[in-house]
Amino acid sequence: MSPDQLxxxxxxxxxxxxxxxxxGVAAESQEARVKAQRRLADTGLADILQxxxxxxxxxxxxxxxxxxxxxxxxxxxSAFSVGELxxxxxxxxxxxxxxxxxxxALTPEMVAAVxxxxxxxxxxxxxxxxxxxxxxxxxVGLPGRLSVRIQPNHPTDDAKGVAASILxxxxxxCGDAVxxxxxxxxxxxxxxxxLELIEDLRLRLGCPVQSCxxxxxTTAIDCMSRGAPVDLVFQSIAGSEKANASFGIDxxxxxxxxxxxxxxxxxxxxxxxxxxxxxxxxALSANAHFGIDQQTMEARAYAVARAFDPLLVNTVVGFIxxxxxxxxxxxxxxxxxxxxxxxLLGVPMGVDxxxxxxxxxxxxxxxxxxxxxxxxxxxxxxxxxxxxxxxxNYQSTSYHDAAYVRRxxxxxxxxxxxxWARDVGIFDERGFLRPEASRGDTGLLARSKLLEAAE
Amino acid sequence: MxxxxxxxxxxxxxxxxxxxVDGTDHPLKRLRAFTEARIGLGRRGxxxxxxxxxxxxxxxxxxxxxVHSSFATEAIAAALEDAGFATIAADSRAxxxxxxxxxxxxxxxxxxxxxxxLAAAPGGPFDVALVVxxxxxxxxxxxxxxxxxxxxxxxxxxxxxxxxxxxxxxxxVALSDPIGEALRAKIVLMLxxxxxxxxxxxxxxxxxxxxxxxxxxxxxxNCVSNIRPGGLRPEIAGAKLAGLVVRAxxxxxxxxxxxxxxxxxxxxGEARPQLxx
Numbered sequence: 001m002s003p004d005q006l007x008x009x010x011x012x013x014x015x016x017x018x019x020x021x022x023x024g025v026a027a028e029s030q031e032a033r034v035k036a037q038r039r040l041a042d043t044g045l046a047d048i049l050q051x052x053x054x055x056x057x058x059x060x061x062x063x064x065x066x067x068x069x070x071x072x073x074x075x076x077x078s079a080f081s082v083g084e085l086x087x088x089x090x091x092x093x094x095x096x097x098x099x100x101x102x103x104x105a106l107t108p109e110m111v112a113a114v115x116x117x118x119x120x121x122x123x124x125x126x127x128x129x130x131x132x133x134x135x136x137x138x139x140v141g142l143p144g145r146l147s148v149r150i151q152p153n154h155p156t157d158d159a160k161g162v163a164a165s166i167l168x169x170x171x172x173x174c175g176d177a178v179x180x181x182x183x184x185x186x187x188x189x190x191x192x193x194x195l196e197l198i199e200d201l202r203l204r205l206g207c208p209v210q211s212c213x214x215x216x217x218t219t220a221i222d223c224m225s226r227g228a229p230v231d232l233v234f235q236s237i238a239g240s241e242k243a244n245a246s247f248g249i250d251x252x253x254x255x256x257x258x259x260x261x262x263x264x265x266x267x268x269x270x271x272x273x274x275x276x277x278x279x280x281x282x283a284l285s286a287n288a289h290f291g292i293d294q295q296t297m298e299a300r301a302y303a304v305a306r307a308f309d310p311l312l313v314n315t316v317v318g319f320i321x322x323x324x325x326x327x328x329x330x331x332x333x334x335x336x337x338x339x340x341x342x343x344l345l346g347v348p349m350g351v352d353x354x355x356x357x358x359x360x361x362x363x364x365x366x367x368x369x370x371x372x373x374x375x376x377x378x379x380x381x382x383x384x385x386x387x388x389x390x391x392x393n394y395q396s397t398s399y400h401d402a403a404y405v406r407r408x409x410x411x412x413x414x415x416x417x418x419x420w421a422r423d424v425g426i427f428d429e430r431g432f433l434r435p436e437a438s439r440g441d442t443g444l445l446a447r448s449k450l451l452e453a454a455e
Numbered sequence: 456m457x458x459x460x461x462x463x464x465x466x467x468x469x470x471x472x473x474x475x476v477d478g479t480d481h482p483l484k485r486l487r488a489f490t491e492a493r494i495g496l497g498r499r500g501x502x503x504x505x506x507x508x509x510x511x512x513x514x515x516x517x518x519x520x521x522v523h524s525s526f527a528t529e530a531i532a533a534a535l536e537d538a539g540f541a542t543i544a545a546d547s548r549a550x551x552x553x554x555x556x557x558x559x560x561x562x563x564x565x566x567x568x569x570x571x572x573l574a575a576a577p578g579g580p581f582d583v584a585l586v587v588x589x590x591x592x593x594x595x596x597x598x599x600x601x602x603x604x605x606x607x608x609x610x611x612x613x614x615x616x617x618x619x620x621x622x623x624x625x626x627x628v629a630l631s632d633p634i635g636e637a638l639r640a641k642i643v644l645m646l647x648x649x650x651x652x653x654x655x656x657x658x659x660x661x662x663x664x665x666x667x668x669x670x671x672x673x674x675x676x677n678c679v680s681n682i683r684p685g686g687l688r689p690e691i692a693g694a695k696l697a698g699l700v701v702r703a704x705x706x707x708x709x710x711x712x713x714x715x716x717x718x719x720x721x722x723x724g725e726a727r728p729q730l731x732x
Binding site: 022 | 481491493494495497498502503515518521522558560591650651653654656
């Protein structure tokens with residue numbers, strides 16, 4: 001099989017989504033799509049392995065994918081077709097340990113292929129069997145737990161405004177994944193100011209969390225060289241060297257950042273210092289997709305992610321807009337696919353369950369996807385005050401949503417954070433949120449001294 | 456945010472437990488002075504109090520309506536012509552709204568008939584062409600498009616050759632390029648409906664392109680966004696934008712270098728560009 005033939009097969013087998021039509025790679029009819037799925041199901045994993053989609057000479061991500069592959073781990077499944085891999089993953093023989101043992105046997109193209117012949121319930125059932133656990137100051141990804149990023153964005157990075165959103169989130173038991181701010185201004189001084197704000201709040205409250213300002217990786221490297229309190233280094237990544245170049249990064253830069261952050265030794269229980277975001281359509285929007293469908297390109301980004309032992313990775317599944325994922329159905333499917341592919345590749349996968357106002361989606365669609373991902377064992381989701389990100393102008397999951405899904409599915413926060421939150425009275429002994437503070441009982445607020453500062 | 460959605464009278468009913476704290480009586484209430492974020496909403500169990508839930512639903516409904524609202528091309532043309540300015544209609548190749556949303560590439564291409572009509576416009580080549588475009592919120596353009604456009608035209612130098620105002624349907628920002636090319640305009644300034652947010656569904660963006668044509672990218676344009684009552688007011692936006700156009704003509708460029716040089720002039724209402732495509 002030639003690379004072009006495999007690209008075409010993967011693209012035509014992909015469940016329908018607007019971005020593949022935009023790229024001109026989607027199947028021409030529903031029947032053609034299922035026929036492609038049958039042919040893909042019969043394709044050998046070894047054939048996929050031997051058919052790099054992009055010339056390794058011109059793509060460092062392709063070289064990375066080939067370098068990561070472990071022949072010994074692959075041997076037990078080397079005779080499988082894609083369909084046989086799906087069948088195996090669904091059986092009880094595919095225990096969490098057995099699936100985890102395939103981490104370096106599986107390539108992004110293999111897991112993308114198997115996802116394309118899975119129904120949503122298969123994506124959930126298989127992913128649920130593959131927890132990926134990471135550590136910094138909290139432990140993220142344990143079975144039965146769901147962590148939340150507090151996303152306290154502000155259009156001008158106003159310190160009090162950001163702090164107010166953080167406190168609101170902590171009072172809901174959120175923040176155990178990270179307190180992560182998208183800065184309005186990507187500069188070392190702005191980044192440092194926000195990092196010191198979170199650092200001050202964290203130390204004052206004695207709260208086991210990690211911070212991140214989601215500036216460019218070069219900004220973080222600059223900040224670290226000047227002694228700023230950097231916990232996690234953030235970067236958007238994608239599945240080809242050319243797409244990464246459009247983000248202004250390469251693999252060497254990510255390695256430099258990882259080494260620098262690890263050398264600060266700021267994690268108390270672990271050394272996972274990277275935070276990556278991805279999303280279907282990112283490569284196409286940079287015209288760096290090489291004729292590959294957007295879901296396969298997304299899985300290739302996870303090969304980049306897993307090379308740097310990240311604490312957190314999330315797909316920002318509905319952010320990119322309706323030209324890539326048109327409606328609630330496409331966003332839901334993509335969110336489950338991304339979570340599934342990430343987990344099979346050993347990536348600590350979270351999902352930004354989100355949408356924009358020009359997508360055919362609403363809060364009900366987000367409720368559905370959040371609940372499905374909770375069942376599938378997603379590592380973390382976003383917590384945005386009232387779902388309304390007033391800086392990035394899109395809607396994500398809220399602190400309320402996080403509390404809902406934890407209660408509905410009996411999921412708890414990261415253990416270190418849970419213990420703290422119980423001590424300070426956010427949760428009761430059962431792990432339920434206590435009734436909210438009344439005006440006279442300002443608990444966290446008083447300890448943060450924010451109220452006085454705001455007077 | 457509106458007030459509490461539950462009847463106050465129920466609080467005195469001995470058989471009904473008192474409601475917990477909500478948005479009107481929340482410890483974080485004072486901190487709302489520092490952020491527009493929806494903090495301190497209160498909760499019912501894990502859920503939103505009814506009023507906060509419906510506040511959000513209403514804001515989203517307004518945004519959705521704006522995305523799908525119809526473009527009042529005739530009313531805008533009439534308003535401009537009443538003010539003494541000629542207009543000409545143009546269409547992208549997007550066709551219906553669903554295609555427009557799914558295929559931004561088609562919204563950047565000019566329909567053949569429109570290309571011919573623009574190329575035949577008398578009086579060219581032009582110093583500047585204004586484009587009034589629907590973008591992602593016809594609501595915004597219907598409300599302020601004619602006001603801002605007349606404000607710009609009134610403030611441009613008297614000796615400039617100004618093209619008829621193009622009223623463009625199914626447009627993305629980059630439709631500026633084929634429009635400017637067909638008209639043989641040195642500069643195109645497009646007023647286009649921005650992607651509606653929850654806080655405002657009626658915000659207009661202005662995109663300036665010097666030397667419109669193939670190969671132009673977002674980096675070659677200047678953006679002034681958030682033109683709406685409550686942002687950069689439509690009544691004063693015209694004069695500011697005309698100043699930016701004149702500056703671009705003087706320097707013979709647009710994009711990052713113009714922005715660096717002219718920040719003081721366009722600082723008000725300036726935001727990070729949110730290209731609708």
